[in-house]
Amino acid sequence: LLVPDKVTIGYIEGDGIGPDITKTTINVINAALEVAYGGKRSIEWHKVLAGDEAYDKTGNRLPDSSLEELKKCVVSIKGPLTTPIGEGFRSLNVTLRQYLDLYANIRPVRYFPGVPSPVLHPEYMNMVVFRENTEDLYAGIEWRYDSEDAEKVRAFLSSTFNINLTPDTGIGIKPISKFKSTRLVRKAIQYAIANGRKSVTLVHKGNIMKYTEGAFRDWGYEVARTEFGDYTVTEAEYLKDPEKYANKIVIKDRITDNMFQQVLTRTQEYDVIATPNLNGDYLSDALAAQVGGIGLAPGANIGDHYAVFEAVHGTAPKYAGLDVANPTSLILSAEMMLDHIGWKEASKILDDAIMQTYRDQKLTQDIARLLNLKALKCSEFGEEIINRMKPIK
Numbered sequence: 001l002l003v004p005d006k007v008t009i010g011y012i013e014g015d016g017i018g019p020d021i022t023k024t025t026i027n028v029i030n031a032a033l034e035v036a037y038g039g040k041r042s043i044e045w046h047k048v049l050a051g052d053e054a055y056d057k058t059g060n061r062l063p064d065s066s067l068e069e070l071k072k073c074v075v076s077i078k079g080p081l082t083t084p085i086g087e088g089f090r091s092l093n094v095t096l097r098q099y100l101d102l103y104a105n106i107r108p109v110r111y112f113p114g115v116p117s118p119v120l121h122p123e124y125m126n127m128v129v130f131r132e133n134t135e136d137l138y139a140g141i142e143w144r145y146d147s148e149d150a151e152k153v154r155a156f157l158s159s160t161f162n163i164n165l166t167p168d169t170g171i172g173i174k175p176i177s178k179f180k181s182t183r184l185v186r187k188a189i190q191y192a193i194a195n196g197r198k199s200v201t202l203v204h205k206g207n208i209m210k211y212t213e214g215a216f217r218d219w220g221y222e223v224a225r226t227e228f229g230d231y232t233v234t235e236a237e238y239l240k241d242p243e244k245y246a247n248k249i250v251i252k253d254r255i256t257d258n259m260f261q262q263v264l265t266r267t268q269e270y271d272v273i274a275t276p277n278l279n280g281d282y283l284s285d286a287l288a289a290q291v292g293g294i295g296l297a298p299g300a301n302i303g304d305h306y307a308v309f310e311a312v313h314g315t316a317p318k319y320a321g322l323d324v325a326n327p328t329s330l331i332l333s334a335e336m337m338l339d340h341i342g343w344k345e346a347s348k349i350l351d352d353a354i355m356q357t358y359r360d361q362k363l364t365q366d367i368a369r370l371l372n373l374k375a376l377k378c379s380e381f382g383e384e385i386i387n388r389m390k391p392i393k
């Protein structure tokens, strides 16, 4: 990305804890830029309306004007947005990802020093999940059991597959395409190459869902072979002669349910993961739980043109407005954003400061309570990070 020294970044505050963690994140990022560049590079933060606040002001939770502003900004960060469950309400997050074609949801999960974990060796955890973001069961193609269309779809499916879909059956469709699978796996392999990673694991349930998840696996291997043949090797080839292929990225695949237990029992064998939407959603939350929970898990939604960086967690409504939520997830997401625009010095300064804050056991209540320590407020935690920022020598 070619980025000017003064760049405009869009931000959506979000609902619930969103405003608290966004405020702290912006303060922390501004401080990191000041330490890294002494005023030579800076961000102009452009507020974009969405969620409850947009609804109160415009009657729409995600006005068209906001979508246009996100496009104009190119790169944005966002706090979590409420998705009421049930009738007539498409998730704003899904709408946004589809509108900007943010097809790769990237979720790094790694160990934080001093943060309690339910697993024996949390220090092995260092994975990056590439979750397909625009199709699969999240495409929103569903029929309520009692709708007229559901009746037609049931009739078609019942005759085609010789099964009896009873009138109390709702239907959802799982589209998985070659184009969208391929571009996701391509991004994962490119990331693995650029960051010196060892393997890319394709996670799928292809033994059951052959033409969707099974196809994802096949297309994944195909893109590795045809576009990255000089850089990659399949696991089968690698195991025949590990020394010969020591410098190659190993492409392997695992069935989803097996993968859930493998990441617990053989954590160090996994690195970059590429997977369809639903698997990726479940897996990345489960991975985050191994290293302190979703309050610590960052995320990026990236396409070929736009990028929106956001926390993995939701709005945590019970903590709304109390200034007690853990802002780490959003701060780390913003750190990914600094990397994305090439401002690596600031991201390094920020990362070192965050890790030092954890090592010093300066913690928000989600982690502090596990250790019976006094908790810091969200904003105080941000100040502790800022106090630990040191220029790179």
Ligand code: NAD
Pocket: 017, 079, 080, 081, 082, 083, 084, 093, 294, 295, 310, 311, 312, 313, 314, 315, 316, 317, 318, 319, 324, 325, 326, 327, 329, 366
């Ligand atoms: P949640 O992530 O909001 O909360 C799950 C649990 O984690 C709760 O106990 C919560 O208090 C805790 N938690 C989450 N983030 C935390 C933080 N930063 N610090 C401390 N504790 C934290 O998930 P939920 O309760 O299932 O969802 C609440 C709302 O958020 C729903 O409307 C949902 O649709 C929405 N949501 C939005 C996004 C998004 O905008 N990307 C993602 C997930 C959920």
